Structures are given as C-alpha cells and as structure tokens.
Amino acid sequence: xxxxxxxxxxxxxxxxxxxxxxxxxxxxxxxxxxxxxxxxxxxxxxxxxxxxxxxxxxxxxxxxxxxxxxxxxxxxxxxxxxxxxxxxxxxxxxxxxxxxxxxxxxxxxxxxxxxxxxxxxxxxxxxxxxxxxxxxxxxxxxxxxxxxxxxxxxxxxxxxxxxxxxxxxxxxxxxxxxxxxxxxxxxxxxxxxxxxxxxxxxxxxxxxxxxxxxxxxxxxxxxxxxxxxxxxxxxxxxxxxxxxxxxxxxxxxxxxxxxxxxxxxxxxxxxxxxxxxxxxxxxxxxxxxxxxxxxxxxxxxxxxxxxxxxxxxxxxxxxxxxxxxxxxxxxxxxxxxxxxxxxxxxxxxxxxxxxxxxxxxxxxxxxxxxxxxxxxxxxxxxxxxxxxxxxxxxxxxxxxxxxxxxxxxxxxxxxxxxxxxxxxxxxxxxxxxxxxxxxxxxxxxxxxxxxxxxxxxxxxxx
Amino acid sequence: xxxxxxxxxxxxxxxxxxxxxxxxxxxxxxxxxxxxxxxxxxxxxxxxxxxxxxxxxxxxxxxxxxxxxxxxxxxxxxxxxxxxxxxxxxxxxxxxxxxxxxxxxxxxxxxxxxxxxxxxxxxxxxxxxxxxx
Numbered sequence: 014x015x016x017x018x019x020x021x022x023x024x025x026x027x028x029x030x031x032x033x034x035x036x037x038x039x040x041x042x043x044x045x046x047x048x049x050x051x052x053x054x055x056x057x058x059x060x061x062x063x064x065x066x067x068x069x070x071x072x073x074x075x076x077x078x079x080x081x082x083x084x085x086x087x088x089x090x091x092x093x094x095x096x097x098x099x100x101x102x103x104x105x106x107x108x109x110x111x112x113x114x115x116x117x118x119x120x121x122x123x124x125x126x127x128x129x130x131x132x133x134x135x136x137x138x139x140x141x142x143x144x145x146x147x148x149x150x151x152x153x154x155x156x157x158x159x160x161x162x163x164x165x166x167x168x169x170x171x172x173x174x175x176x177x178x179x180x181x182x183x184x185x186x187x188x189x190x191x192x193x194x195x196x197x198x199x200x201x202x203x204x205x206x207x208x209x210x211x212x213x214x215x216x217x218x219x220x221x222x223x224x225x226x227x228x229x230x231x232x233x234x235x236x237x238x239x240x241x242x243x244x245x246x247x248x249x250x251x252x253x254x255x256x257x258x259x260x261x262x263x264x265x266x267x268x269x270x271x272x273x274x275x276x277x278x279x280x281x282x283x284x285x286x287x288x289x290x291x292x293x294x295x296x297x298x299x300x301x302x303x304x305x306x307x308x309x310x311x312x313x314x315x316x317x318x319x320x321x322x323x324x325x326x327x328x329x330x331x332x333x334x335x336x337x338x339x340x341x342x343x344x345x346x347x348x349x350x351x352x353x354x355x356x357x358x359x360x361x362x363x364x365x366x367x368x369x370x371x372x373x374x375x376x377x378x379x380x381x382x383x384x385x386x387x388x389x390x391x392x393x394x395x396x397x398x399x400x401x402x403x404x405x406x407x408x409x410x411x412x413x414x415x416x417x418x419x420x421x422x423x424x425x426x427x428x429x430x431x432x433x434x435x436x437x438x439x440x441x442x443x444x445x446x447x448x449x450x451x452x453x454x455x456x457x458x459x460x461x462x463x464x465x466x467x468x469x470x471x472x473x474x475x
Numbered sequence: 476x477x478x479x480x481x482x483x484x485x486x487x488x489x490x491x492x493x494x495x496x497x498x499x500x501x502x503x504x505x506x507x508x509x510x511x512x513x514x515x516x517x518x519x520x521x522x523x524x525x526x527x528x529x530x531x532x533x534x535x536x537x538x539x540x541x542x543x544x545x546x547x548x549x550x551x552x553x554x555x556x557x558x559x560x561x562x563x564x565x566x567x568x569x570x571x572x573x574x575x576x577x578x579x580x581x582x583x584x585x586x587x588x589x590x591x592x593x594x595x596x597x598x599x600x601x602x603x604x605x606x607x608x
Contacts, residue, residue: 049540049566050540053565053566054565054566057566057568058568061567061568062529062530062538062540062566063525063526063527063529063530064526064529066526066529066530066538067526067529126523126524126525126526127523128520128522128523128524128525128526128527128528129523129528130528130536130537130538131528133526133528161479162479168482168486183497186501190516192501192504193516193519194509194511194516195504195506195509195511195590196519196533196586196587196590197505197506197590197591198504198505198506198509199519200533200534200536201500201504201505202500202501202504204536205497205500239476239477242476242477242482243476243477246485246486246489249486249489250489253489253492253493253496254493254496259536260534260536261606262534262535262593262595262598262606263534263536263591264505264590264591264608265505266500266505269500270605271605274604274605329604330600330604330605330606331600331601331604331605331606332604333606334595334598334600334606335595337535337595338532338535338536338543338595340539343539409594409595409596410595410596412596417541417542
C-alpha cells in the first residue's frame with residue numbers, strides 16, 4: 014500500500030470536499046421538510062414538500078456518490094502506488110457531476126421533476142450523469158490494470174461502478190411506453206433498478222471501508238482471504254436478486270417475491286462481520302493514529318446491528334405487510350443511509366482529508382461534541398420514526414379506520430421528536446464536517462497558489 | 476478456496492444469471508396485453524410532472540405526507556379526487572391543473588385502482604411467512 018500523496022490525489026479529494034457540501038445541503042433540506050410535517054402549509058407557495066423532498070434526497074444521494082467516487086479514486090492510487098490513468102478525466106467527471114447536481118437542484122426549485130419514487134430528476138439531466146459515470150468506469154479500468162490477484166475491494170469497486178451504470182440506465186426504462194404503460198410493470202422494473210442501485214453504491218462504500226480497515230491494520234490478509242470473497246459474492250448475489258422485498262404487496266410475479274424473501278438483506282450482516290473481524294486484529298496504537306476514522310467505523314458497526322435487526326424483521330413478507338408504507342421503512346432507510354453509509358463515508362473522509370496545511374487542534378472539542386450529538390440524536394430520530402411507523406401500521410390494519418388526517422394528528426408527537434432530533438443531528442454533523450471542510454478548502458487554495466502543501470496529519474478525536 | 480479461476484467463474488455465472496433474470500423479466504412483464512388509453516398515458520406523465528409520489532404512495536411506495544392513492548378512485552370516486560386536486564389542502568398546493576390534466580390524472584388513478592388492491596387488510600399471511608391476496 015503506497016503512502017498517500019496529497020498533490021497526486023488533489024482532484025479526487027475535491028470529490029469528497031464537494032460531497033461534504035452536499036451533505037450539509039441535504040441536511041438543510043431534510044430539516045426544512047421535517048418542519049413541513051409540523052407546520053402544514055409551511056413554504057407551500059414557494060417550496061412545497063414535492064420540491065423539498067427531491068432536494069433532500071438528491072443532495073444526500075449525491076453526497077454518497079461524490080464521496081464514494083472520491084474514495085475509490087484516492088484509494089485506488091494508494092493501492093496501486095501509481096497515478097490514476099487520467100487526471101483530466103477525473104476533472105471532467107467532477108465538472109460534469111457538479112454542473113449536473115446544480116442543474117438538478119435548480120430544476121426542482123423550478124418545478125421540473127422526473128416524478129419517480131424516490132430518487133428522481135428529469136431524464137435529460139440523467140444523460141450527463143451517465144456520461145460522467147462512463148468516464149469513471151474507463152478511468153477505473155485503465156488505472157486498476159489486471160484483475161489478477163486483486164484484493165476484494167478492487168472487485169467491489171468494479172462491481173459497484175458497473176452495476177450503478179446498469180441500474181441507473183434501467184431506472185430510465187420508463188421512458189419507453191412498453192415499460193411504463195402499466196403501473197405494475199412500471200413499478201416492478203423501477204424497484205428492480207433502485208433496489209440494485211443501492212447495492213451498487215454500497216459496494217463502493219464497503220469496498221473503500223475494507224481498504225481503510227486494511228490500511229489501519231497495515232495488513233492485506235483479510236482482503237485477499239477466501240472469507241472476504243465468500244462474503245463479497247453473497248453481497249453481489251443480494252445486489253442482483255434481493256430487490257423484490259420492496260414490492261411484496263405489488264401484484265407482480267410471485268417468483269420475484271420468493272427469491273427476494275430467501276436471500277434478502279444479508280449484505281449488512283456481511284459488513285458487520287467484516288468490521289467485527291477486523292477490529293479484533295488491530296493493535297491499540299494503530300487505532301489511536303487513525304482514531305477519528307476508527308470512531309466512525311465503531312459508530313457504523315453499532316448501526317449495522319440495529320439496521321440489520323430491522324432489515325431481517327422487514328424482509329419477512331408477513332411482517333413486511335405491517336411495516337410497508339409506514340415510517341418503519343423510513344427508519345430502516347435512515348439507519349442505513351446515515352448510521353452506516355454516512356458514518357463509513359465520514360471515516361473515509363477523515364482518513365483522506367486529514368493531512369491539511371492547517372491544524373485541527375482548535376476543533377477537538379467541537380468534533381467530540383458533534384460526534385456524540387450526531388450519534389445520540391440519530392438514535393432518538395430512529396426511535397421516533399419507528400414509533401410513528403407502529404402507530405401508522407396499527408391504523409393501516411385497523412378495521413375501523415379513522416381518516417388519514419386524524420391518523421397524522423396522532424403521529425404529531427413523534428414528528429416533534431423527529432424534527433428536534435433532526436435539528437440536533439444536523440448540528441452534530443455540521444460540528445464534524447465544518448473543520449474538515451474549512452481546513453481543506455483553505456489549504457486547497459493555498460496549494461493552488463503556492464503549489465506546495467505542508468501537511469499536519471492530525472486526528473481531532475485523538 | 477477461491478482460486479483466481481474460481482473467482483472468475485463465479486463472477487461470470489452471477490453476471491449471466493443476473494442478465495438472464497433481467498431480460499427474462501423485461502420480456503415477460505407481469506401484466507401482458509395492455510391496452511392503455513392516451514388519456515391514461517398522459518395521466519401518468521401528469522402524475523410524474525407534478526411529482527405526486529413525493530407525498531402520496533401507490534402500493535405503499537412513495538411519500539408519507541399524503542394518503543396512499545392505490546384504490547382511492549374505486550373507493551371514493553372521481554369527484555372526491557377532483558375536489559382535492561382542484562382546491563388543494565392545508566398541506567397540498569392547488570397545482571392549477573387544467574381540465575385536460577385533471578381528466579388525464581383521474582384516468583391514471585382509475586387505471587391504478589383497476590390493477591389490484593393495495594390495502595394490507597386484503598392480504599393473508601401464510602405459515603411460511605409469505606403473503607397472498
């Protein structure tokens with residue numbers, strides 16, 4: 014594993030810096046949307062919920078896409094010890110993605126939507142994303158070289174890149190009348206694509222997490238082991254065939270549901286096992302050196318088990334019947350997106366962006382407070398969603414159903430807790446990302462001006 | 476356990492299985508012999524154009540701010556839906572849809588209602604954990 018070289022990695026680091034901005038943006042829209050649950054009609058004339066929701070979802074999905082792209086480029090260079098095949102292609106991809114994200118967010122404000130559940134934008138705006146992703150694929154293949162004797166994370170990155178492209182294209186099959194002219198056909202293909210798409214970006218994140226674990230433990234034993242590949246293939250199998258758990262109540266083919274029931278949601282278990290095995294093998298001194306990254310891995314570890322528990326319960330169709338369409342599904346999504354994906358990506362971001370020309374020392378307390386605020390409030394947030402989901406599930410199955418609006422009033426206490434914990438969580442995340450963002454942006458411009466970068470390897474949590 | 480050759484074979488088999496599954500599904504979609512009116516097709520695009528899914532669900536999939544609309548057409552009728560669409564609510568804006576758009580949207584909601592039942596109360600749970608309607 015080659016040591017990091019900030020200059021060499023500068024373009025790929027920009028992906029992560031942009032991602033942190035998108036995380037902040039996504040949280041802002043999330044809190045605004047939460048407020049609309051509490052104050053009916055809030056911003057209705059200017060930014061109604063049908064605009065706020067895609068603003069939130071797309072910002073957060075692009076946080077994941079940008080940061081995992083930056084992670085793959087950075088770690089690939091560290092893995093091979095060579096430069097990326099083309100820095101120009103990285104820059105072009107970054108420009109394409111950045112302009113596309115801006116255009117997508119503006120399009121929502123202008124009332125232009127793709128109108129799909131749940132990640133959506135106008136098909137025209139999907140074209141540059143596809144183009145940028147093809148550049149990513151080319152750059153990755155050319156940089157990785159031969160796949161012979163590669164560790165598991167290289168396989169995971171390649172799989173993630175390839176399947177994201179396939180599933181993203183698949184998610185736009187609705188533009189053909191053949192696919193969209195019947196709601197059942199349309200939703201079957203739609204959830205086939207989205208279910209696998211989540212699996213594909215998970216491959217990028219989990220692959221990068223395994224690289225980080227190898228880096229911290231200073232050993233590649235695990236990533237070359239048979240167990241790692243066994244778990245990878247099980248994960249890939251899940252990515253390909255477990256998407257049907259989203260559509261158990263849709264009158265689609267039964268075989269889709271049976272296949273999904275049998276194999277769904279073991280991917281989180283896979284990562285839980287990976288992290289658990291890795292942690293036991295790392296010495297305390299090495300842990301301390303990367304303590305910030307380690308802390309986020311520990312947080313993700315806890316969330317894997319909570320989300321796994323919920324996922325297993327929800328994967329049983331008979332139980333899914335109760336949870337489907339309720340906020341329990343949202344709790345699962347939030348646990349996976351924030352508790353697992355975002356914490357893993359923050360671990361990666363702190364590993365990659367911690368060598369800046371400015372010290373993190375003044376932000377030590379801020380980071381610690383932010384870390385605990387984010388974790389505790391996420392747990393409260395998660396519990397409030399489960400509580401709201403249980404009430405809605407009871408309502409959905411009640412024989413004497415009260416009106417929807419009355420049921421929503423019953424959920425109000427949960428929404429209050431959900432909103433307050435959301436605001437606290439955003440505050441916590443901002444405390445974490447602010448120093449990282451500030452130091453890196455300032456040092457990036459200093460680097461651009463002087464061409465030199467004086468590094469202060471530092472972990473604010475240490 | 477996993478030699479390079481075995482890794483390649485497993486990956487190739489999985490990819491072939493996935494592609495076969497995907498194209499098999501594309502060619503044998505659950506609902507065949509679809510005859511859909513122009514109005515229904517237009518209604519789907521109106522549904523997407525105004526991002527109705529952000530707040531409403533169909534078969535339990537969609538937003539959580541408004542009710543699931545899978546069977547609203549068959550249960551409440553077009554006049555009920557029209558009243559909400561044309562006036563909005565405390566939460567939902569009046570989108571100022573013209574008559575053609577309203578009519579198309581109603582046709583689409585009628586089509587959804589005819590596709591099946593989304594109400595979880597209409598399902599029974601089997602001993603093996605699967606569900607059926």
